[in-house]
Amino acid sequence: MTRDHDLLDYLLRLADSDLVLAQRLGAWIGHGPVLEEDIASANVGLDLLGQARLWFAYAGEVEARFAKRGRSEDELAFLRESSQYRNVLLVEQPNGDYAHTMTRQFFFDAFHELLLDILSRSRDACIAEIAAKGAKEVRYHVERSSGWVIRLGDGTDESRRRMQAACDALWMYAGEMFEPDETGHALAVEGIGCDAQALAPAWRERVGGVMAEATLTVPVSDWAQTGSKRGVHTEHLSRLLAEMQVLPRTFAGAQW
Amino acid sequence: MSAGNPRSILPRPAPPASAVAGPKTPRAASISALAEIWNLLGGIPDPEIPVISIVELGIVRDVAYEGSTLVVSVTPTYSGCPATAVIAGDIAATLNEAGYTDHRMRTQLAPAWSTDWIEPAARERLRLYGIAPPGERVGTQRVNVSGLRRHAPPRAIACPRCGSLRTREISAFGSTPCKAQHRCDDCLEPFDYFKPI
Numbered sequence A: 001m002t003r004d005h006d007l008l009d010y011l012l013r014l015a016d017s018d019l020v021l022a023q024r025l026g027a028w029i030g031h032g033p034v035l036e037e038d039i040a041s042a043n044v045g046l047d048l049l050g051q052a053r054l055w056f057a058y059a060g061e062v063e064a065r066f067a068k069r070g071r072s073e074d075e076l077a078f079l080r081e082s083s084q085y086r087n088v089l090l091v092e093q094p095n096g097d098y099a100h101t102m103t104r105q106f107f108f109d110a111f112h113e114l115l116l117d118i119l120s121r122s123r124d125a126c127i128a129e130i131a132a133k134g135a136k137e138v139r140y141h142v143e144r145s146s147g148w149v150i151r152l153g154d155g156t157d158e159s160r161r162r163m164q165a166a167c168d169a170l171w172m173y174a175g176e177m178f179e180p181d182e183t184g185h186a187l188a189v190e191g192i193g194c195d196a197q198a199l200a201p202a203w204r205e206r207v208g209g210v211m212a213e214a215t216l217t218v219p220v221s222d223w224a225q226t227g228s229k230r231g232v233h234t235e236h237l238s239r240l241l242a243e244m245q246v247l248p249r250t251f252a253g254a255q256w
Numbered sequence B: 001m002s003a004g005n006p007r008s009i010l011p012r013p014a015p016p017a018s019a020v021a022g023p024k025t026p027r028a029a030s031i032s033a034l035a036e037i038w039n040l041l042g043g044i045p046d047p048e049i050p051v052i053s054i055v056e057l058g059i060v061r062d063v064a065y066e067g068s069t070l071v072v073s074v075t076p077t078y079s080g081c082p083a084t085a086v087i088a089g090d091i092a093a094t095l096n097e098a099g100y101t102d103h104r105m106r107t108q109l110a111p112a113w114s115t116d117w118i119e120p121a122a123r124e125r126l127r128l129y130g131i132a133p134p135g136e137r138v139g140t141q142r143v144n145v146s147g148l149r150r151h152a153p154p155r156a157i158a159c160p161r162c163g164s165l166r167t168r169e170i171s172a173f174g175s176t177p178c179k180a181q182h183r184c185d186d187c188l189e190p191f192d193y194f195k196p197i
Helices: A003-026 A035-064 A073-078 A098-119 A125-153 A157-178 A182-189 A196-213 A235-250 B031-042 B083-097 B120-129
Strands: B060-066 B069-074 B103-107 B167-171 B179-184 B190-194
Touching: A003 A035, A003 A073, A003 A098, A003 A182, A003 A235, A035 A073, A035 A098, A035 A125, A035 B167, A073 A235, A098 A125, A098 A157, A098 A196, A125 A157, A125 A196, A157 A196, B031 B060, B031 B069, B031 B083, B069 B083, B083 B103, B167 B190
Parallel strands: B069 B103
Antiparallel strands: B060 B069, B167 B179, B179 B190
């Protein structure tokens, strides 16, 4: 593994998490509980899709440094199997009810903001620029999702019950975002990437604060389901990709 | 996602100074020639908010010659803003029409776009159009997640119709990535707020 192989893998993690969550959020369009939330989901998804495109474009350039050619954004998004995807397990979890969607969003947003903050100071200028741009957008994302966690958690008996159920169900996937690994560590040492493990204390503090205000109980178990860094995903990703990729796989090279 | 060249949306490093404004291009030496191009670009309306131009919006970052090629540097407002592609097409069409055929667009990501770059005259036109102009930016400090908005003093955003400060946010996300939805408690009208970023 050369440094550029590592970098490509790392960029795909960033791109894939954005893309998969954008795809999940897109499924709410036309089905949101109120019109404003419908629009908000679409907007957050659009921001994430835009960020994914920037990461994919850079990933293609990095790949071209050691391969015959670098893949295009579309090839990276539409022509890889789930085992080649590197998104965190959390974002591929199904939308479920709004409590699940918003808890998943909040867990990811709180992580994403910390991550982009570090990456905006990367020694790799391209990473730093993409991260700095995305960080501004993610500030609005986390404000919205944390607000909903509190409103729904500290809401009615029914909304609180559903929020607690969502937190309990998704907690086991949150820990994976901070799973240490060689690639991440090597790039962090070079000042290019971020050591995800180092973000865990700040994440726990912020998530804990919001959950306390939402009258929700933070699950006690620290056990985390892992696998995405090796391409081992939950069954949900394959189904998501099947739907997302069906057109370009059926009609190769189709244009609008 | 477009099937285009992935390089097209990436920031490009600026060329060495010697490559810019070379002697081969008579236009390059002339400041007034560049001013003319700025004028042309200043006539291109934002496709989603046509009362302000793309120059007033602050997304045209630079105009310069590289050899004989006119390079227009543009920064996106939001990473996923769908208007970006339309704007690129509008710039190309405007330049072609004015006789500038050798040109290209460069996407510039840094520094990231800010609503602070919207000019004062454009802010007033936004207001007359019914969009409350952007207020002060939160800055670069982190959002106080656990402090949260129900404890925070409401941001005083004047209703663009009646001027009342008794307004409230309905949603931080609106009809385009750059706008939020607000409502006036006096005239009871909903309105768009150009949210600061």
